[in-house]
Amino acid sequence: MSQTDFLYLMPLLILTFAVLISMLVIAAWRNHKIIYVITALSFIAAFGSLFELRTTTAYVIEPMFVIDGFGVFYIGMILLTSLLVSMLSYAYFEQREERKEEYYLLLVLATLGACVLVISTHFASLFLGLEILSISLYALIPYLRTRPRSDEAGIKYLILAAFSSAFMLFGMALVYYSTGTMVFSGLAQSIAGMQELPLLLLTGIGMMLIGVGFKLGIVPFHMWTPDVYEGAPAPVTAFIATVSKGGVLGLLIRFFMEVDGFRYPVLVTILTIVAIASMFAGNLLALMQKNVKRILAYSSISHLGYILVAFMAGNQMGVEAITFYLVAYFITSVGAFGVVAMLSDKNSDAELLEDYKGLLWRRPWTAAVFSAMLLSLAGIPLTAGFVGKFYIIAAGINDQLWLLVVMLVLNSVIGLYYYIKIIAVMFQQPETEREPIIRLRPSIYVASVGTLAVLALLLVYVGVYPTGLVQLIQNVLVSVPEIVAK
Amino acid sequence: MILVWLIVILMAGGLLAWLSKKINPELPRWVALAAVLLDLILIVYLWISTEATTGSAWLMRYEISWIPQWGVSFSLALDGLSLLMLLLTFFLGLLSVLISWKEIKAKVGFFHFNLLWVLAGIAGVFLTMDLFLFYFFWEVMLIPMYFLIGVWGHENRTYAAFKFFLFTQASGLLMLLAILGLYFIHGSETGNYTFNYFELLNTPLAPDAARLLMFGFLAAFLVKLPVVPFHSWLPDAHSQAPTAGSVILAGLLLKTGAYGLLRFVVPLFPTAAVEFAPWAMLLGVIGIIYGAIVAYSQTDLKRLVAYTSVSHMGFVILGVFAFNEWALQGVVMQMIAHGLSTGALFILAGFLYERLHTRDLARMGGFWSKAPKMGVVALVFVMATLGLPGLGNFIAEFLTLVGSWQAANWLTVFATIGIVLATVYSLRIMQKVFYEPGPRHESFRDLNFREMLIAVPMVLGLLWLGLYPQPIIDMARPSITEQLQAYNMEEPTIAEPKTVVEQPQSEATINTNQLAINQRAFSNLQIIQSPN
Amino acid sequence: MTPAHMEAALLLAGVLFMLGLISVLIRRNIIFMLISVEIMLNAAGLAFIVAGSKWVQPDGQVMFIFILTMAAAEVSVGLALILQIYHQLKTLDSDAANLMKG
């Protein structure tokens, strides 16, 4: 490995060092604030280091990684999201008496794994990234270990994740067996010739899809989502909803773009079915749901379905749309779970619809932000979500995917119902004036309030004036030949 | 630039109203009043200053790039039609602020925020000449409306709000699909990807593509209008909304549907529209009759009025698809006159509700002697509803029918029967509310000054429309002739229906030649780069 | 090894995988589920080794080592969790852990 390689891996290295340092610090002297500061700094530093890497040409580190605009953008996205999550977590864990510090280690590690995923071009790096992510999540989900739900969520996630990654590994093995390479590009070359994929290879790819599908939580691998979302601490849920899914999605895009999976009707069929199924299952499951966290979980399923629509477009516009949508979705979900986290009290998260009754009249600003987030999820103008959905539909129509697009429209109507329902609940008059939530120390309070404010502003800004972001994404993608090629 | 101000004032006013609640609970009312009044003054000024309009239909244009990558621009334009619609918007907006003065007591600030933002959205819809922006505003006006119904509505508000929201959203999304379809077809043909209305105007379309796209647009507009059988959101929304909400719904939101038909469906898809015309007119007639029949048996006053607007909007679609100047002028008149008369009836219902706290006709009666002023005013509104000559609605309906008679005799006959049915339900209102003695209500006060201030302008407006509608007609003529250019009827003659149909037939043949190109275009769509 | 053996070895891996899969499905005791998952992972590892030896590359074995380490980490976290569960539920029956549903 050369000098420059290290330069290009700087973000990852920073994160790694941050982990080591904070470990030592914890060993020396536990202090929530310090660890938190270290974490935040590390994220910021890593993000800063990205500005060095804004290359128009891809930089390949044989055989594991390629650092190109796409990767850089996704890493940046992930880092910022993690930063926001950590800021939310600070207030959230401050109220809770468990040992908070290790939480940040795991958070940083998970982020590291996600970052590795989006730049990996090799099964090994893919696998490493995925597992770093997963294993830190195994620990993050049941972090509030006195809560029975947390443990249950943890064990469920662990078994299922391990199970699915077994599938993934076996799939990789099969692919490797039938092609003799574990590098995406090599794989692409070896199958570029063949019009029909050999069965073994197909099976392999299929099994890998299962692994990916599980992480994305798309039908039929979605069943863990609601339980884990409900059981995990709100910030962790936000993390799962955003970073882990975003990372895997980035990987999926890269892989498919490399091997040009859209050539194969088999894969297209599978993905189409999965997409439609996810949209419907997600929305219908959320329809009458009483638990906000579960609603958000189900909605995330359907949103992944929407994203797959753009994914099926399989051209640059599709990727742009996905990327844009992800940004919007990250902002929105972090915001939404941020509100949940903010409203949660010591012994349980604010997850039942009742907890939100009349919120607008108790805490107008919080309610306003939450409504904004929900409207964005529903894809209503003035919010980022609208532009994102618009972009996806455009991509779909551009590629004549009428079936998928119509399904999307249908579903976003169904989806409206439960988003609006939450808002309606917030607008109801609370018949019993419940006692106001105890305010935390301002310093901490500011952390989450500030985060939410930033998110809300971003949401509206992107929703009203998306051109900047669109421009950025388009520039970034220029440096990815195999995407521009399409 | 003044066009932008029209919208900005409202939005800013809305925010201001919300914040000003902190200072003084009454302040939001004044802020809202000021904002709407300012806009009204602006638009009236525009009207007067552009009295002598000649040549192009377009009085003003304003355009700045918004999302260049997608060819989306923030482009507003004003022609006679939109000017009239804006006049109506701000006029009714002003009244809705006034009627809420006493009615709304809770969350005054937030209420006026929503009120002004609905108006802003509507104004945007009437002004924008960029389809993306159009959809944007189309949606923007829904959310505040949802809140108006859902927060300040009557007993069954949540249900009504949901229904309203889902119906309009679903149809709107279909329109979005159509917009995007048009966008990509146009882009692939001409190579420039734009949502600009004027560019998209003459997009050559394959007949079936045109048909599909048109249905996309129709979905949104017909639901909004509403046309039977897509009307079932309307009675609930209208009857549950607060008075101001009902006025805006009936007076303005429905008109956005009609406006959409005039502005987009007719000019964008000449061929397809002509093909669809008979069915559309049939739908219109069904709406007229059905609405009238259902209206008759309603016992909830606001619900009754709601169904009457279903019936009246039937005339709109009937006229739009007659494709001649009389009918279209009739439609424009209908939009304005109905906006006034039905809005007025809802205001009346509001007055009654303020006094009796019920909308149930069975609990009213004999108010003529108790409240003669109200009686006279109500009489005027009711007579307007049943299309009495000398009031606006008569001009509207007569012109519409004269126009549609040229296109389809029998349908027109049935539509005319609809007027008789209108008499039936209208007189029922008078009978139940003002004539036959109802339960005793002590202290039923007559209209006070504020209420007269609201009612009298509407009466005068209706009379003016009925006796000297020429200004309106002159204002609308250029844009109407422009809409009709696609059907090249430069000199509207006493057109036999067949001549109306024949002409686009020839156009259809042209399109068949273009069909081949379009096919290629579609195959091209697979590989085109995204616009930038 | 000759290609024929390759097939056989891959088949073995497949059988192992299926065994693990089925036992995850039928076992209710969480520990056994964990073990079965491990079996599946090792099956995958075996498959990698077979593939590596087919193409005469070290990569397969490298992957196998990765898998081992990952499995180890996983089991450690898993067992910790299982302890917690046992403390709360006083049982290791996975079906008992269904507070969250619907």
Place this chain on the structure above:
Amino acid sequence: MENLLWLIPALPFLGALLLIVLGTRLSRMLVAILGASSVAVSALITILLGIEFLQTRPEFYHQEVWQWFNVAGFTPSIAFHVDALSIVFVFVITFVGALIHFYATAYMADDQDYSRFFACMNLFVGSMLMLVMADNLLLLYLGWEGVGLCSYLLIGFWYKEPENGYAARKAFLITRVGDTAMAIGSFMLFQAFGTLHIQTILTEAPEAWSVGSQMAVIVALLLLGGAVGKSGQLPLQTWLPDAMAGPTPVSALIHAATMVTAGVYLIARMYVIFELAPLAQTIVAIVGAVTLLLAGFSALTQYDLKRVLAYSTISQIGYMFLALGVGAWSAGIFHFMIHGFFKALLFLCAGAIIMALHHEQDMRKMGGLRHKMPVVYWTFLIGAASLAALPLITAGFYSKDQILWYALAGENGSIWLYLAGLIGAFITSIYTFRMVFITFFGESKTHLEHPPGKVITIPLIILAILSLVGGFIELPHNFGHVTLFSNLMAPVLPAIAANEGLAANEWMFQLVAAIVSLGGVFVAYLFYIKSPQLLASIERSDFAMALHRFWHSGWGFDALYDALIVRPYVFISKLNKRDFIDSFYTGLARMAEGFHVMFSETQNGVLRNYVAGIVVGAIMILTISLFL
């Protein structure tokens, strides 16, 4: 003079406006003055105008006030076209109207809604004038609907009793049905001629359409539809008897003298169309004939004083239609004028009686009023005589005789029409004098409150004089041969040539007419004065009773329409109150909820199910990849 036209309708409108705006604030005195004077002044103007007209004999007066609107060459104006025909109508409306207003100031004196009454009355006069002065069909339609509105308001004037309200509604609705036909007719005229300007249509129609052309027939019939609606002719006559619910001056002005004759005006105004459509014209005649008979028989059986008059109005208008139908245009109009006088007179007398008997309308409770209120008695008698067309002295004789004569001898007259008219005349004089005898003769049954004052009696006297001498401006050629009226009409309406064969012995038919009417009087005398028991004995037979009931109910038209139209409509409407279309959408919602329940079964929280889920997914994916 010509440029004062606009004042004629404007003044009543102004009066109405003032009364509406500041009605409640004015003193009763002021209201009365305002209400009556506005009409009186326009009557004055009319008379001046009429005098000038008679002197200078212009074709017509025309004045455009402003252009209503202009859409693609459709340019109706608020413009007045006054020719001889209109003059007659304007005269009757304003003059009789003024008298009735004057009368009403006393009649309504103790009513709380004094100003509302006069507001409506003025509004009515204004709209009616609009109707007859309009130079285009659209403006005519405005007046047409306007009078409908006013009649609605005035029938329902005493709205406290629901049935008054319903009567008002019925009147408005049924007339509206006719109006709709008329509207469609105007659409067709517009399509054909590109304008609704009446004179243009009248001049262009003969070029455009050949005699008996289908278009002409259809248009004529549609216009006729409008006419029968307003004029209470078959089949839309049912509203008029109920319309008597309004105050008596209203009945006098609207439902006797003016509004109900609007149909006559319309047909006369559009006579060209009807001449182009002989079929339609014949139908007009038949409608008239049948109506006059039916109404006459119904009138025989009524006990309510005003209802008798109402039915007689229907039947008299039937005569006018008959006249128009056989082409005796000016005769029809002449009868309109005379009828206007004597029918207003009769109603006002009835009003006086009713007021005197504190709102008692049942004739059976009256009687012997002859001596108690002599003025009313004599004037009523004159009116009755004129209605019964007693020969020589009464105006009614000359007008009706003309009609009967042309019904036989006119171009498209026929013996049947003549007979119908004759029988009608017979019945007319029977029920008329039945009314007189029951009311004024016999022993008195109720004592009367306050005898009518000057304000009441003066109009009666004036009208009585008119209904006597009014006839002498048009005398048969074999009998004085005065043709002032037909000369007046000549430029507007075509004269009619009598059949030469019959012309010779016209005197015979006049004699027959005279005998018939006198015979009627005698029969009435026989039954109601001489030997009432005779009548009683007849009435006792079941057949007679059934017939009586049948006629009393106006030949059961109400029941028929009720069964055919009203009930079904209300039934359907009530049936669909909840709007069945809605259930479709709610059904969709139900479906979605069902799916939700179904799906959430799968999320049962058991780990192994989730594993199974993944496995199923795996199997699915693998099978797809195998079989595709």
